[in-house]
Amino acid sequence: MSRLWELWKRLQSLSTDVQVRWKSMSRVQRLSGYVLAVLALYLAPWWPKIPGIGWLVNTPGTQFSTVLNDQVIIFVLVALGLNVVVGLAGLLDLGYVGFYAVGAYVVGVLTSQHASLPWLVVLPIAVVVSMLFGVILGTPTLRLRGDYLAIVTLGFGEIIRISAKNLDWLGASRGISDIGRPPSIGPLKFGVIDPKPYYWLGLTLVFLVVFCLHRLEESRVGRAWTAIREDEDAAELMGVNTFKFKLWAFAIGAAVGGLAGAHYAGKVGFISPDNFPLQLSILFLAAVVLGGSGNMYGAILGGIMVAWLPERFRNFTDKRVLVFGIALVLVMVFRPEGLLPRRVRTKSPMKSASGGQEVAQ
Amino acid sequence: MPDWLIVRTFWDLTVTGLALGSIYALVALGYTLVYGVLRLINFAHSEIFMVGTFSALIASTQFLNIPMLEDGNYPYRTGGTLVLFLVFILFAAMFISGVGAVALERIAYRPLRGNGDAFGAIALAFLTSFVIGLIFVNETKANLIIACVGTAPISYSYLRFFKKGKKAPRLAFLISAIGASTAIAEAVGIWGPNRREQYQTPRILEKKVLFSALGTDVRIDYVIVIVGALLMMTALTLFVNKTKLGRGVRAVAQDAETARILGVNVDLIIVVTFALGGVMAGGAAMLFTMVYDQSRFNIGFILGVKSFTAAVLGGIGNLKGALLGGFMLGLVENYGSAVFGGQWKDVIAFVVLLVVLMVRPTGILGESLGRARV
Numbered sequence A: 001m002s003r004l005w006e007l008w009k010r011l012q013s014l015s016t017d018v019q020v021r022w023k024s025m026s027r028v029q030r031l032s033g034y035v036l037a038v039l040a041l042y043l044a045p046w047w048p049k050i051p052g053i054g055w056l057v058n059t060p061g062t063q064f065s066t067v068l069n070d071q072v073i074i075f076v077l078v079a080l081g082l083n084v085v086v087g088l089a090g091l092l093d094l095g096y097v098g099f100y101a102v103g104a105y106v107v108g109v110l111t112s113q114h115a116s117l118p119w120l121v122v123l124p125i126a127v128v129v130s131m132l133f134g135v136i137l138g139t140p141t142l143r144l145r146g147d148y149l150a151i152v153t154l155g156f157g158e159i160i161r162i163s164a165k166n167l168d169w170l171g172a173s174r175g176i177s178d179i180g181r182p183p184s185i186g187p188l189k190f191g192v193i194d195p196k197p198y199y200w201l202g203l204t205l206v207f208l209v210v211f212c213l214h215r216l217e218e219s220r221v222g223r224a225w226t227a228i229r230e231d232e233d234a235a236e237l238m239g240v241n242t243f244k245f246k247l248w249a250f251a252i253g254a255a256v257g258g259l260a261g262a263h264y265a266g267k268v269g270f271i272s273p274d275n276f277p278l279q280l281s282i283l284f285l286a287a288v289v290l291g292g293s294g295n296m297y298g299a300i301l302g303g304i305m306v307a308w309l310p311e312r313f314r315n316f317t318d319k320r321v322l323v324f325g326i327a328l329v330l331v332m333v334f335r336p337e338g339l340l341p342r343r344v345r346t347k348s349p350m351k352s353a354s355g356g357q358e359v360a361q
Numbered sequence B: 001m002p003d004w005l006i007v008r009t010f011w012d013l014t015v016t017g018l019a020l021g022s023i024y025a026l027v028a029l030g031y032t033l034v035y036g037v038l039r040l041i042n043f044a045h046s047e048i049f050m051v052g053t054f055s056a057l058i059a060s061t062q063f064l065n066i067p068m069l070e071d072g073n074y075p076y077r078t079g080g081t082l083v084l085f086l087v088f089i090l091f092a093a094m095f096i097s098g099v100g101a102v103a104l105e106r107i108a109y110r111p112l113r114g115n116g117d118a119f120g121a122i123a124l125a126f127l128t129s130f131v132i133g134l135i136f137v138n139e140t141k142a143n144l145i146i147a148c149v150g151t152a153p154i155s156y157s158y159l160r161f162f163k164k165g166k167k168a169p170r171l172a173f174l175i176s177a178i179g180a181s182t183a184i185a186e187a188v189g190i191w192g193p194n195r196r197e198q199y200q201t202p203r204i205l206e207k208k209v210l211f212s213a214l215g216t217d218v219r220i221d222y223v224i225v226i227v228g229a230l231l232m233m234t235a236l237t238l239f240v241n242k243t244k245l246g247r248g249v250r251a252v253a254q255d256a257e258t259a260r261i262l263g264v265n266v267d268l269i270i271v272v273t274f275a276l277g278g279v280m281a282g283g284a285a286m287l288f289t290m291v292y293d294q295s296r297f298n299i300g301f302i303l304g305v306k307s308f309t310a311a312v313l314g315g316i317g318n319l320k321g322a323l324l325g326g327f328m329l330g331l332v333e334n335y336g337s338a339v340f341g342g343q344w345k346d347v348i349a350f351v352v353l354l355v356v357l358m359v360r361p362t363g364i365l366g367e368s369l370g371r372a373r374v
Helices: A001-023 A027-044 A044-049 A064-088 A094-112 A117-141 A146-166 A195-217 A218-231 A234-239 A243-267 A278-289 A296-312 A316-336 B010-038 B044-064 B079-113 B118-136 B140-163 B170-191 B219-243 B243-256 B256-261 B266-292 B299-314 B319-340 B342-359
Strands: B209-213 B216-219
Touching: A027 A044, A027 B266, A044 A064, A044 B209, A064 A094, A064 A195, A064 A218, A064 A243, A064 A278, A064 A296, A064 B256, A094 A117, A094 A146, A094 A243, A094 A278, A117 A146, A117 B342, A146 A278, A146 B170, A146 B342, A195 A218, A195 A296, A218 A243, A234 A243, A243 B079, A243 B170, A278 A296, A278 A316, A278 B170, A278 B319, A296 A316, A316 B079, A316 B118, A316 B170, B010 B044, B010 B216, B010 B219, B010 B243, B010 B299, B010 B319, B044 B079, B044 B170, B044 B266, B044 B299, B079 B118, B079 B170, B079 B266, B079 B342, B140 B256, B170 B299, B170 B342, B209 B219, B216 B219, B219 B243, B219 B266, B219 B319, B243 B256, B243 B266, B256 B266, B299 B342, B319 B342
Parallel strands: none
Antiparallel strands: B209 B216
């Protein structure tokens, strides 16, 4: 075990080496590196065909590009959104599946159930509506302390699911079928058979979200979130309007969740309340926390892990909630900052942020 | 008076609401106790309740050999046998739930407080190698072998890690609790004989009508539940107020650091707190199976959230508050589902929780275990 630990350390130092070399490259070299990486990601559906290492990523039982879109893209999008709430602002949201469901249901209602608008028009509506739900949920609850907030958001997730199940207007437990698909552009046909166009669309969405969140993180808003996460009272005293920024975090997180839901609904074409169980919230949380909450790339890694591992190793597809539940405990005990911790300039905030824990030693 | 459902069945709803409320109250005690002492929402407490219902099921079917049906009829027992059986099942459920709660504390919480011990290290090591095995091998026996083989070296390194005494941030406790809660429920859902389906528990108590009042027939099981819950709560209150350990619980709830300086064994008190909560949840579980004759792997989740609501409603950290909150929630929920329809029952509890937290976050009676005013 300690050997393994050494190996891990060595891998870490290797990655720093790579980073140093990367920094020392010229601008053109770096740009071409980015372009190559992006290209490689867009070509991901063909990764399993690569001789030698293709079997590593291939998913037995399910078509690889289906996994890429239906699982990986969705989980990465959701992890990115939840990371804003949990990782950046430090608000534990256990009802995140609710926003995801809202996004999916808006698309379902407006493209099939009560209107037949095109998917592309509905997408921004879904994002805005999810955001509104974030504000509606956040306004009364964000004055609560961390652990109360967790329970209340959990309740909200359930309320949304139960409402979808009981309201005929939302299709009740039958769900909504024949949901509109993204429009086909030239050779890109968004049909039933080929999942690749959806993957490319999803990947584009991911890049868009990463870009926006990155800008946000570097801005005043991002700094306010960090301040709130580290010490809410201190932030308030320093003149940060904590409530406003917490609400922003909630709304932006909800918007990304809704985007993921809308993408999901557009791909599968059918949604029902059973698609949004509580366990999904736990898996979403696991994605963020395992990868490294507070670090966008950590959240992406976590999303990929939670989505792809159960498909790669089919043995535990039906046990994945169990596996990631136990993993949550283990990660919290041994590495609360996750696999890819966020970069910190001063002392590790995870260590110093143990406010109130002195009760329990 | 108009012929509304709620008016017609008001007293019926009151009786069933009180019975349900006393189960909420018993589970709420677990949340309240742990919150009072550790300032932590023991999210996995609901699964301790679930484990209790299964202990009651196993105790009655495996140890007492009670069949589900006898000659096409429920296996009713009468007189002394009935009392003996019920008490045995009660103690079995209480015992297993108590042990489960203590184990949970050792595995999922104590290492986070920076003083993990050998038990926690071994259990976590077992879980680690079990999970790793689960990813690659799909055979329960092989998994167990892998888990056992891997336990030794991993637990060694875990113990070394624990020696550092690293304390986790506050949010980590809650996430760990959520992980534990999900894992326990899923484990029962995966490896239980009925998997994710419902389980029936044998009905040994004939649910006769004990007496009629205000036009309502009061069934004997409801009376047992309410009286039993009240008795257990009285016993708990006496324990916390009168015994030495109980004084320790109150001391730690008030100020853990000072209590430690004054010679209170804080770790022991925490174990006692979890055990007390577990025992109460076990009692609640047995009463629950007696009234509803069923259990399921995910039965804990909704009930747990509602009990937590009850605890918050009465004032978390306050033993009397748990009782009051439990009864109130049981009643509100029953009346509410008569007005809005049964399918909205769970929503009502959540809305109540939200309203209470917004209007009076400290609950009706206020937080008080910490002020030794139990």
